[in-house]
Amino acid sequence: MEIPTMVNPEINLSDLPDVEAVTFLPVSEKYRTMRLALWGSVQVLLLAALLSPYLLYRFGGEEDLAAFSQWWWPVAAQAVLAILWGLEEWKGFERRGYAVRDRDITYRTGWLFRSTTTVPFGMIQHSELSQGPISRMMGLNHLKIFTAGGSGNLRIAGLAEEDAQTLRSVIEGRTRR
Amino acid sequence: MNLDLAVPRRQHPLGVIILATKFSWHVAKAGWPALLGLSFGNIKWYHLLVVPAVFLVVGGFAFVYYLRFRFYVEADALIVERGIFQRERLQIPFERIQAVQLFQGPIQQLFGLTGLRVDTAGSSGNEVELVAVKLMEAEGLQQFLRSKMDGPREGESAQDVAGSSSPDTALPEADPLVSLGWADLLKVGFSQNHIRSAFIGLAVVMSLFQGVEEQVSAWIAGLPVMALAFAGLAATALILPSLVLMMFIGVATSVVSVVLKYWKLHSTLGEDSLSLQMGLLRRNVFEVPFQKIHLTEWKSNWLRRALGYETLRIQQAQAEGGRGGVRIFIPAMQAHHRSAMEERLYPDITAGEVVFDVVPARRLRWILLAFAASPALVVLSSPQGVNVLMGLLWLGLVFWTTGRRYSSLHMKVYRNAVVLERGWFWRTRTLIKLSQLQGVEWKRHALLERRRIGHIVFHTAAGAERFGYMDKGKALALRNFALNQVHSAHGRGAD
Numbered sequence: 001m002e003i004p005t006m007v008n009p010e011i012n013l014s015d016l017p018d019v020e021a022v023t024f025l026p027v028s029e030k031y032r033t034m035r036l037a038l039w040g041s042v043q044v045l046l047l048a049a050l051l052s053p054y055l056l057y058r059f060g061g062e063e064d065l066a067a068f069s070q071w072w073w074p075v076a077a078q079a080v081l082a083i084l085w086g087l088e089e090w091k092g093f094e095r096r097g098y099a100v101r102d103r104d105i106t107y108r109t110g111w112l113f114r115s116t117t118t119v120p121f122g123m124i125q126h127s128e129l130s131q132g133p134i135s136r137m138m139g140l141n142h143l144k145i146f147t148a149g150g151s152g153n154l155r156i157a158g159l160a161e162e163d164a165q166t167l168r169s170v171i172e173g174r175t176r177r
Numbered sequence: 178m179n180l181d182l183a184v185p186r187r188q189h190p191l192g193v194i195i196l197a198t199k200f201s202w203h204v205a206k207a208g209w210p211a212l213l214g215l216s217f218g219n220i221k222w223y224h225l226l227v228v229p230a231v232f233l234v235v236g237g238f239a240f241v242y243y244l245r246f247r248f249y250v251e252a253d254a255l256i257v258e259r260g261i262f263q264r265e266r267l268q269i270p271f272e273r274i275q276a277v278q279l280f281q282g283p284i285q286q287l288f289g290l291t292g293l294r295v296d297t298a299g300s301s302g303n304e305v306e307l308v309a310v311k312l313m314e315a316e317g318l319q320q321f322l323r324s325k326m327d328g329p330r331e332g333e334s335a336q337d338v339a340g341s342s343s344p345d346t347a348l349p350e351a352d353p354l355v356s357l358g359w360a361d362l363l364k365v366g367f368s369q370n371h372i373r374s375a376f377i378g379l380a381v382v383m384s385l386f387q388g389v390e391e392q393v394s395a396w397i398a399g400l401p402v403m404a405l406a407f408a409g410l411a412a413t414a415l416i417l418p419s420l421v422l423m424m425f426i427g428v429a430t431s432v433v434s435v436v437l438k439y440w441k442l443h444s445t446l447g448e449d450s451l452s453l454q455m456g457l458l459r460r461n462v463f464e465v466p467f468q469k470i471h472l473t474e475w476k477s478n479w480l481r482r483a484l485g486y487e488t489l490r491i492q493q494a495q496a497e498g499g500r501g502g503v504r505i506f507i508p509a510m511q512a513h514h515r516s517a518m519e520e521r522l523y524p525d526i527t528a529g530e531v532v533f534d535v536v537p538a539r540r541l542r543w544i545l546l547a548f549a550a551s552p553a554l555v556v557l558s559s560p561q562g563v564n565v566l567m568g569l570l571w572l573g574l575v576f577w578t579t580g581r582r583y584s585s586l587h588m589k590v591y592r593n594a595v596v597l598e599r600g601w602f603w604r605t606r607t608l609i610k611l612s613q614l615q616g617v618e619w620k621r622h623a624l625l626e627r628r629r630i631g632h633i634v635f636h637t638a639a640g641a642e643r644f645g646y647m648d649k650g651k652a653l654a655l656r657n658f659a660l661n662q663v664h665s666a667h668g669r670g671a672d
Contacts, residue, residue: 011532016657103664115620117636118660122667123615149471149495149502152616152636 017101019118024097024108030138031158032093039089043082050074088112098156100170105145107154119154121174123147129164143167182250182321185258188243191288192309196239198284199308204235248307255295255322257305267305271325273297275469275493276503279315279462286460291315295322296493296503323450323464351445351452355507355514362439365508366432368480375427439508446521451491453505463505467522469493471613471639475515475606482604485511489518494638502639523608525592533590533655538630541646542583549575588644590655593662595635597644609637612666617656635659 050071057065092111099106106118128144135142141164145154159167205212238261246259255274257267278294285291285308293307293315310318357365440457451470454462472492481487486509495502510518520527550572557568578601585601590611597607615638621631629649633656635642 011658011661013532013654013658016654016661018653018657019660020653104660112623113620114622114626114631115618117616117618118656119616119636120614120660120663120667122663147615147636147638149615149636149638149640151495151638151641152614152618154616 019099019101019106019116022099022101022106024099024106025163026094026097027156027158028140028160028163030160031140032089034134034138034140034158035089035093039082039086043078046078047075050078084112096158098167100167103174105154105171107156117152117154119145119147119152121171123152124171124175127168127171127175129168145171182318185247185249185256187247188307189288189290189309189311190243191290193236193239193243194288195282195284195290195292195308196242197236200235200239200242201232204231248305250318250321253325255305269295269297269305271322274322274326276463276465277319277322277326278464278503279319280456281460283458285309293318319462319464323466326466326469351447352517354444354446354451354517355442355510356444357439357442357455357509361509362436363432364484365439365486366435367428368478368484368486369431369435370478371424371427371431375423435508442507444507446517451518453507465491465493465503465505470522471609471637472642473518473522473608475510475604477604479602487511487515489515492639495640519608523591523594523610526594526596526608528592530592531589532592532658533588533651535588535590535644535647535651535655537583537586537644537646538628538648540628540630541586542579544646545583546575546579549579586644588647590658593666595642595659597642607642609635609639609642611659611662613637614659614663617659619652619656 053065053068054071056062057068088111092109095111095114096109098108103122104118104120106116108114108116125146125148127146130142130144131140135158139161140157141159141161143156143159143164145156147153156167241261242259245261245264246257248255248257250256251268253270253272255269255271257269259265259267275296278296280292280294281290282292288309289312290309291312293310295305297304307315437457439455440460442453442455444451444453449468450464450466452462452464454460470491471494472490474490474492475487476490477487489507489510491503491505491507493503516527553568553571553575556564556571581601585599585604587598589596589598593611595609595611597605597609599605599607614635616636618634618636618641619631620634625631625646630646631649631652632643632645633647633652635644
């Protein structure tokens with residue numbers, strides 16, 4: 001569809017509706033718990049994997065593993081990464097949110113790596129609610145929004161049941177197909 | 178010619194042979210390890226009976242497939258029924274069709290038939306191929322589908338569909354775009370990127386030398402010690418000719434592949450579509466409506482630019498996950514071809530009103546420089562005469578190229594188009610339409626956020642295009658503008 005030039009004459013750039021001016025709605029607080037639980041369990045597993053050769057050498061008498069006696073190096077590296085990831089999850093959760101305008105939806109994530117994506121309703125091909133076993137236990141829903149080509153797909157994770165249903169019906173009402 | 182497309186029809190009977198060839202090819206591709214394994218065993222004459230047996234089975238398969246393959250046109254969709262054990266009925270809505278392509282492989286050329294391929298942007302990525310249709314029939318179907326692809330036009334009800342495709346009304350005026358003769362083909366072939374071709378060349382040279390090596394070592398074993406030194410010298414002398422041979426094979430490979438692909442390329446610009454034909458062994462005829470083009474990209478290296486050529490890449494909507502999507506390359510486009518093309522496809526560029534004119538933040542220059550200069554720092558860490566010289570030379574070179582690279586990055590946003598220019602040695606110019614945007618993203622990491630710098634990403638149906646390191650205020654204004662343009666082109670209020 002071409003833009004008819006007659007209908008669209010002068011554009012005053014400062015008068016355009018501003019995406020930043022909207023209020024972002026947070027996702028469910030339970031999703032923070034889920035993310036932090038994921039963070040914690042990955043850290044525990046990693047720590048176990050990093051320390052096991054040292055423990056085998058120290059207490060299991062495996063002399064071949066003597067090289068792992070300097071266990072603090074890998075553990076320190078892991079700690080640094082864990083802190084960065086933890087910060088991203090903790091501070092990033094406060095920035096995680098979505099905003100619905102009349103004609104588009106905006107999703108914002110991340111603290112270290114920030115991203116704000118806006119998808120016009122007119123371009124949405126279909127949407128999908130999905131749940132894994134853990135998110136089902138916690139009553140969380142992930143809303144996926146599909147656009148042509150797949151490059152602009154959005155995944156709004158960790159929505160409470162009723163929010164997810166509302167958002168979905170809003171999207172379906174405003175999508176043209 | 179009155180072609181009743183609404184009646185279910187089969188392909189041309191000779192299609193059985195083409196289908197059989199196609200299936201045999203698939204069988205051969207899937208079964209070659211088994212064949213290789215068998216050939217090591219004891220072969221009795223009756224083992225060879227497998228070949229006619231397989232051929233019979235494949236032939237029968239092709240025949241049944243042909244019998245059960247039908248296609249026709251309904252009010253708003255192309256219908257294809259196919260399948261032997263599992264019947265399927267494909268329904269392809271006209272508006273989902275991205276491109277209709279006619280193709281003639283060697284067998285089709287022999288029989289005077291043509292294949293027709295319909296590409297969709299469906300998430301299944303599954304397209305439909307008719308392999309054997311009479312040329313007239315295929316052209317009629319192509320014309321008909323082409324006229325329906327944009328959806329019903331004004332003054333044309335959705336009722337008067339199937340049947341009556343009258344070619345004289347469907348042919349708008351078309352201006353010739355680019356056509357390639359022998360000289361152009363050779364120029365394109367020589368200015369190809371030879372690195373990939375050279376690897377093929379290398380493989381050939383290596384395989385030639387494999388046998389030689391053994392003979393040479395056997396020969397050396399029989400030589401007196403003194404002669405060995407000369408033999409070593411001779412071996413070194415061989416390197417140069419083999420390099421030359423490799424280069425020659427590389428260039429020859431690119432020239433041959435260019436000739437096969439772009440033989441007698443001829444393209445025209447219609448009122449609202451681009452048509453194109455090319456190819457020697459497999460001749461393709463494309464018809465791409467402008468509306469279904471989601472990205473165009475002009476690429477050139479310094480050699481091409483010296484010849485005044487650019488390569489155009491046209492990209493249509495991709496399927497889910499970035500697979501598929503029709504991509505068409507047209508080489509040897511000259512400056513006037515480009516302006517003719519852009520005038521039709523992006524009329525707002527010709528109108529010339531630049532809404533945003535963006536260059537990246539100066540910080541990018543330092544980031545690029547730091548990355549490029551890092552090898553020099555490694556060398557300079559052990560300062561000796563030669564190292565210092567090398568390091569300084571590298572720094573000088575890098576300083577110069579980085580400046581060029583940085584100043585080549587440029588984005589211009591028009592009423593309905595974004596033009597991204599990148600690269601200095603290999604130059605690309607990418608164009609997308611604002612009205613076709615699928616989403617706009619603003620991203621940056623925490624350190625850049627403090628400097629109020631970030632990247633803007635345009636999500637299109639043909640993939641994402643990024644312009645990095647731009648000023649925050651400008652980027653946010655650009656995002657608002659882009660969204661406004663999408664909404665005013667598609668908004669529910671606008672129509």
